[in-house]
Amino acid sequence: MTHVTEHPLVQGGRSAALAAACVRGGVAAGLGLGALAVLVIAAWISSPFPDGGPHDVLHTVAGLWLLAHGVDLLRTDTLSDVPAPLGVVPLLLAALPVWLVHRAARDTLDPGAGGRNRPRPSPSGAIGAVAGGYLLVTAAVVLYSESGPLPADLVTAGLWPPAVVTGAAAAGVWTALGRPFPGPRWVVLPRAAGLGLVTLLAGGATAATVPLVLRADRAQGLFLGLAGEWSGRAALLLLVLALLPNAAVWGAAYGLGPGFALGTGALATPLGLAGDPAVPPFPLLAAVPAEGRGTWLHWSAAAVPLVAAVLLGHRVGRSARTWSVRDTVLTALGAAGACAAAFTALAGAAGGPLGSGRLSAFGPVWWQAGAAAALWTVCAGVPTALGVRAWGRRSPRPKHVPAPVPTAPAPTKTEPETGEGAATGGKPSRMPSLKWVRLRGRGRARNRFRLRGRRSGAAPGTPEPGTDPYDGDPYDDLYGDPFGDTGYEPYDFLPAAWEPTAKPKPEPEPKPEPKPQPEQGSEAPGGA
Numbered sequence: 001m002t003h004v005t006e007h008p009l010v011q012g013g014r015s016a017a018l019a020a021a022c023v024r025g026g027v028a029a030g031l032g033l034g035a036l037a038v039l040v041i042a043a044w045i046s047s048p049f050p051d052g053g054p055h056d057v058l059h060t061v062a063g064l065w066l067l068a069h070g071v072d073l074l075r076t077d078t079l080s081d082v083p084a085p086l087g088v089v090p091l092l093l094a095a096l097p098v099w100l101v102h103r104a105a106r107d108t109l110d111p112g113a114g115g116r117n118r119p120r121p122s123p124s125g126a127i128g129a130v131a132g133g134y135l136l137v138t139a140a141v142v143l144y145s146e147s148g149p150l151p152a153d154l155v156t157a158g159l160w161p162p163a164v165v166t167g168a169a170a171a172g173v174w175t176a177l178g179r180p181f182p183g184p185r186w187v188v189l190p191r192a193a194g195l196g197l198v199t200l201l202a203g204g205a206t207a208a209t210v211p212l213v214l215r216a217d218r219a220q221g222l223f224l225g226l227a228g229e230w231s232g233r234a235a236l237l238l239l240v241l242a243l244l245p246n247a248a249v250w251g252a253a254y255g256l257g258p259g260f261a262l263g264t265g266a267l268a269t270p271l272g273l274a275g276d277p278a279v280p281p282f283p284l285l286a287a288v289p290a291e292g293r294g295t296w297l298h299w300s301a302a303a304v305p306l307v308a309a310v311l312l313g314h315r316v317g318r319s320a321r322t323w324s325v326r327d328t329v330l331t332a333l334g335a336a337g338a339c340a341a342a343f344t345a346l347a348g349a350a351g352g353p354l355g356s357g358r359l360s361a362f363g364p365v366w367w368q369a370g371a372a373a374a375l376w377t378v379c380a381g382v383p384t385a386l387g388v389r390a391w392g393r394r395s396p397r398p399k400h401v402p403a404p405v406p407t408a409p410a411p412t413k414t415e416p417e418t419g420e421g422a423a424t425g426g427k428p429s430r431m432p433s434l435k436w437v438r439l440r441g442r443g444r445a446r447n448r449f450r451l452r453g454r455r456s457g458a459a460p461g462t463p464e465p466g467t468d469p470y471d472g473d474p475y476d477d478l479y480g481d482p483f484g485d486t487g488y489e490p491y492d493f494l495p496a497a498w499e500p501t502a503k504p505k506p507e508p509e510p511k512p513e514p515k516p517q518p519e520q521g522s523e524a525p526g527g528a
Contacts, residue, residue, distance in 0.1 A: 013119030018129045021108040021121055025133025025169075028100040032068075033141070035096060037061045039238065046231040059148025062141045068093045069138070070160030070349060072153040073145075085153070087352030088363060090242035091249070094349065098168045105130045105172030123173045130169045135162060185331045188319045192331075193338035196312035196377060200343060201245075203304030204252025212287040219286035226281065240283055246363075247284050249350040252343070253364035255301035256372040260351065261365060262288065263358040270298045278358040305373070309380035312339060316381070317388025325386065332385040336377035344370030 040061045044050050063073050067089060074083040108126045121129060138161050145152045174180075181187045212219060223240075227233040250260050259269035263278030272293040279285050289298060312335055320328040344366055351363020 014121060014125075017108075017119045017121045018125055021104075021126050021129035022133035024104040024108055025101070025130040025135075025165075026137050027133075028104040028130075029097070029134045029137035032097045032100050033061065033065055033137075036065050036068075036093075040064070043231060043235045043238075046234075048229055048231070056149060059145060059150060062145045063148065063150030063152070064093070065097075066138075066141060066145060066152050066157065066161075068097055069164050070094075070156065071142075072156045072352070073150045074153060075150065075355075077149055082356060084355040085353040085360070086150075086355075087156075088243075088246065088354060089349040089352070090239070091245035091346070091350060092242040094164075098164065101130065101134055101165050101168035102172040102175070104134075105169040106176045109173060109176035123177065126173050127166065127169045130172070131162070131165045134165045134169075138165070184319075185323075185327060185334075188316055189331055189334045189338060192312050192315040192335035193342065195315050196308045196335065196339040196381070197342050199308040199311050200252045200305060200339070200373070201248045201346075203255060203301075203307065204250065205244075205248035207251035207255055207301045207304060208247040208284075208287050211289065212284070215286045219283045222281050222286060223283045226283075236283075243284060246350040247287070249343075249346050250364060251301070252304060253347055253369040253372075255304035256369060256376060257302070258365060258368035258372050260363050261361045264361050265358070270294050270301050272298075280354065280359070305376040306380055308339075309336075309377045310384050312336065312377055313381035313384025314388050317385035318392065320385065320389045321392040323389070325389075328385055328389050329382060332382045333378065336374060336381050339377050340370050340374035343373045 037058070041057055044057050067073055067086070070089055072085050072087040075086055076083050078084050105126055108130060109120055109123070111120070120126075138157075142152045142154075142157050223233070223236065227236045253260050254268065254270065257269065259267055261267055262273075263276075266273070266275035266277040268274075268277070268289055273289050273291045277288065277291075279288055313332055316328065316332045316335055320331065323331075347364045347369035348366035351366065353360045354362045
């Protein structure tokens with residue numbers, strides 16, 4: 001009875017949680033559209049000569065929002081009346097929807113304020129519900145854009161938005177679960193791949209910024225020539241900022257070797273610019289190298305992938321000190337593959353068509369850039385990982401410790417003897433008394449010394465003048481004091497078993513009192 005009563009409540013709670021997750025996905029899509037609409041409408045209102053009405057502005061918002069998800073757009077207002085594709089994705093603009101989906105999926109599995117136990121869906125249910133709610137809004141925007149000046153390409157609309165949204169939702173759920181890993185190698189793999197990717201992009205940004213700074217006059221001229229009023233310049237500045245990550249990807253592809261295309265038949269690599277480039281007037285394109293062979297400054301861009309691969313291998317090798325060679329190589333290969341896959345996706349989004357004809361190929365070729373990234377990271381990252389691992393497993397050499405210098409024991413104050421030597425006023429000895437020397441039987445030398453003292457007429461225990469009583473004593477050499485204590489003698493108070501024990505001295509007998517003597521001058525009685 002209890003089970004039947006609780007089962008509908010549990011199912012109702014899960015259904016409500018799935019519905020709430022779907023709503024969260026739809027709200028995330030609406031927030032992205034709203035933020036982009038604010039920027040576009042503000043630029044349209046501030047323009048002194050606005051082109052089109054509110055209907056065209058909303059279609060522009062829908063087209064830019066779809067472009068941020070990787071959808072190719074078709075420009076219908078061309079001079080030849082032939083639709084021209086537009087497929088270069090502003091990567092900074094694409095970061096907004098990815099972050100919104102990630103946050104919606106993460107909050108779906110959040111226990112709530114105070115940790116209250118509210119109903120939550122399963123991880124897979126959260127991913128499906130959030131992505132489903134977001135893609136419902138995306139489908140509505142695609143249908144709305146078909147009636148505007150920037151309709152969406154249906155093939156790319158059915159391919160890229162589901163992949164982007166599902167990946168961002170899965171990352172959000174993984175974050176909500178505490179970013180679990182199945183093993184220690186899996187913890188190192190994404191961190192090493194992320195370090196290599198960030199280093200590659202940072203080096204690419206540097207490779208794109210240096211020539212842009214050197215040609216700042218040309219970039220400034222292009223910027224001022226495209227927009228005359230302040231509202232147009234503000235909109236152009238926002239577009240330049242949105243395309244800055246694209247420039248970093250282009251610079252990284254340039255350092256990898258394949259370079260990037262500047263139209264059909266034109267390719268820019270560190271070896272030089274080949275072909276006839278079709279470069280539209282845009283400030284960021286002022287950093288494109290000039291025609292001709294490359295110099296040492298162009299060749300130095302090859303250091304970017306080398307540094308990225310070395311850092312990737314170092315990160316793996318530092319964590320692989322206790323691993324086997326096989327595990328280290330597999331982890332380094334996995335990190336290199338993940339880094340190359342991520343850069344391949346970025347290269348595919350950063351490049352694409354800008355029009356028809358010669359502008360149909362613009363930017364890095366995704367498969368060439370990805371293959372070059374995998375080659376660099378594998379060839380330089382795997383040996384670096386093995387070298388760092390071997391360096392970390394080396395056994396330290398024992399340090400040379402100098403032998404201790406023997407120091408003389410500190411002199412200690414000797415107590416005056418109470419034996420025979422002290423009684424006769426002889427020289428204090430380190431021995432308690434010569435009597436104990438005789439009882440211990442430490443050698444014939446001491447006995448001979450006692451006898452010599454007696455024969456010479458000296459007091460017992462007093463050495464002869466000009467002689468050392470301890471000179472040549474074998475006991476001093478064999479049984480010297482090991483602790484530096486001159487007052488210590490082993491077995492001082494424990495005579496050997498075969499030696500006679502010293503008998504106590506007999507107490508002196510009391511002297512008899514003298515008898516009284518008769519006084520002189522007195523005569524004996526009866527004397528006459």
